[in-house]
Amino acid sequence: MTTALAIIAAVLAVSLLIVVHEAGHLLAARLFGMRVERFSVGFGPVLLSFRRGDTEYAISALPLGGYVKIRGMAAAEEVDQADPTAYANQAPWRRFLVILAGPAMNYLSAVALAAGLLLTVGLATPDPSARVGGLAPGMPAEQAGLRPGDRVVSVAGRPVDSWDALVRELRGHPGVTIPLVVERGEGASAAQLTLPVTPRDDGGVGRVGFGQYAILVTRDSLAPAVAGALARTNDLVVAQIAAFKNVFSRGKGAELSGPVGIAQQLVRAARVGAGPFLTLVWLISVVLAVLNLLPVPALDGGRLVFLGYEIVTRRRVNSRVENALHLVGFIALVALILGVTVFGDLARLRGR
Numbered sequence: 001m002t003t004a005l006a007i008i009a010a011v012l013a014v015s016l017l018i019v020v021h022e023a024g025h026l027l028a029a030r031l032f033g034m035r036v037e038r039f040s041v042g043f044g045p046v047l048l049s050f051r052r053g054d055t056e057y058a059i060s061a062l063p064l065g066g067y068v069k070i071r072g073m074a075a076a077e078e079v080d081q082a083d084p085t086a087y088a089n090q091a092p093w094r095r096f097l098v099i100l101a102g103p104a105m106n107y108l109s110a111v112a113l114a115a116g117l118l119l120t121v122g123l124a125t126p127d128p129s130a131r132v133g134g135l136a137p138g139m140p141a142e143q144a145g146l147r148p149g150d151r152v153v154s155v156a157g158r159p160v161d162s163w164d165a166l167v168r169e170l171r172g173h174p175g176v177t178i179p180l181v182v183e184r185g186e187g188a189s190a191a192q193l194t195l196p197v198t199p200r201d202d203g204g205v206g207r208v209g210f211g212q213y214a215i216l217v218t219r220d221s222l223a224p225a226v227a228g229a230l231a232r233t234n235d236l237v238v239a240q241i242a243a244f245k246n247v248f249s250r251g252k253g254a255e256l257s258g259p260v261g262i263a264q265q266l267v268r269a270a271r272v273g274a275g276p277f278l279t280l281v282w283l284i285s286v287v288l289a290v291l292n293l294l295p296v297p298a299l300d301g302g303r304l305v306f307l308g309y310e311i312v313t314r315r316r317v318n319s320r321v322e323n324a325l326h327l328v329g330f331i332a333l334v335a336l337i338l339g340v341t342v343f344g345d346l347a348r349l350r351g352r
Contacts, residue, residue, distance in 0.1 A: 010266035013281045018065030024105030026068045028098040035071040035085035096307040099300050106289035113282045114229035121275040124214035130166040131213035139209020144197035150182040170208050175201035240290040297329025
C-alpha cells in the first residue's frame with residue numbers, strides 16, 4: 001500500500017471506531033424512546049444529510065469521527081420537564097445504559113474484528129516471553145544489532161524470562177551501557193550473542209526501541225473463532241487496564257502515544273498489510289473502550305460515576321457542580337493530549 005493510501009486508511013479506521021462508539025449511544029437512546037436530533041459522521045459543514053423520523057443523519061466535511069446529539073443531553077440546553085423524549089427526563093438507569101453503550105460498542109466491534117481476523121488472515125497476539133519484536137528506526141536496539149525474533153536471556157547479568165521482566169530491567173538502566181545476552185535462531189542453529197546496548201534516558205527511564213513480539217494465531221472455524229475472539233479481547237482489556245494503572249502510578253515509566261504516534265503506527269501497519277493493520281485497529285478499539293470507562297470527568301466513565309451516585313442515593317448531582325467538573329476534566333484531557341503529542345510523539349519524531 002502506498003503512503004497516501006495508508007494515511008487514508010488510518011484516518012478512516014479511527015473515524016469508524018469513533019462513529020461506532022457514537023452509534024452505541026444512538027441505538028441505546030432510540031431504544032429508550034429518547035429523541036436523537038442528529039447523528040453525524042464527521043464534523044464541520046454538512047456535505048450531505050437526510051432525515052429519518054426525528055433524526056437527521058449527516059455526513060460532514062471533516063472525517064475525524066462523529067457525534068450524536070440527543071435532546072436534553074447538553075449541559076446548557078433548556079429542557080421541558082414534561083418532555084418524555086428528553087435525555088434529562090429519563091430514569092437514571094436508562095441514562096446510565098445510554099452512556100455505557102458507547103464503550104460497549106467499541107468492545108463488541110473489537111470482538112467482531114478479532115473473530116473476522118481469526119476466520120481469515122489470522123490474529124497476531126503478543127508473545128509473553130522476553131522476545132524482540134519490531135524495531136524503531138534509529139533507536140538503541142537497532143544500533144546495537146538486535147533483530148526481531150531474538151530471545152533475550154539476560155540484561156546486565158540479570159536473567160529475564162518474560163516480557164514484563166525484560167521491560168523492567170531495560171527501564172532501570174537509562175543512559176548506561178549494559179550487555180544483553182540474546183539467543184538468535186531456533187533449534188540446532190541457535191546461537192548466543194552478547195550485544196552492548198545503551199538505553200536512551202527518557203526522563204529517568206531507559207528506552208531501547210523495540211516492541212513485543214507477536215505470535216500469529218492461524219485461521220479457525222466459526223465457533224472456535226468467536227470463542228477465541230472473546231478470550232483474546234478480554235485478555236487485551238485486562239492488559240489495557242494494567243497499562244492505564246501504570247500510567248497513573250509513580251515510577252512506572254509508562255510510555256504514551258498521542259494522535260500523531262497512533263497515526264504513525266496505523267500508517268506503518270497499513271503499509272505492511274491488511275492483517276497487521278486490522279490487528280492494530282482491534283487494539284485501538286479495545287483501548288477506546290477501556291479509556292472511555294475510566295472514572296475521569298468528561299469521559300463516559302466520569303458520567304457513569306455521577307449516574308451511579310444518582311442511582312444509589314436517588315439524588316441527582318448538582319448540575320453546576322457536575323458541569324464544572326466535566327469542564328475541568330475536558331481541559332485536563334486536552335492538556336494531556338497536547339503534552340503527549342509535543343513531548344512524546346513529536347519529540348520521538350525529532351529523535352530526541
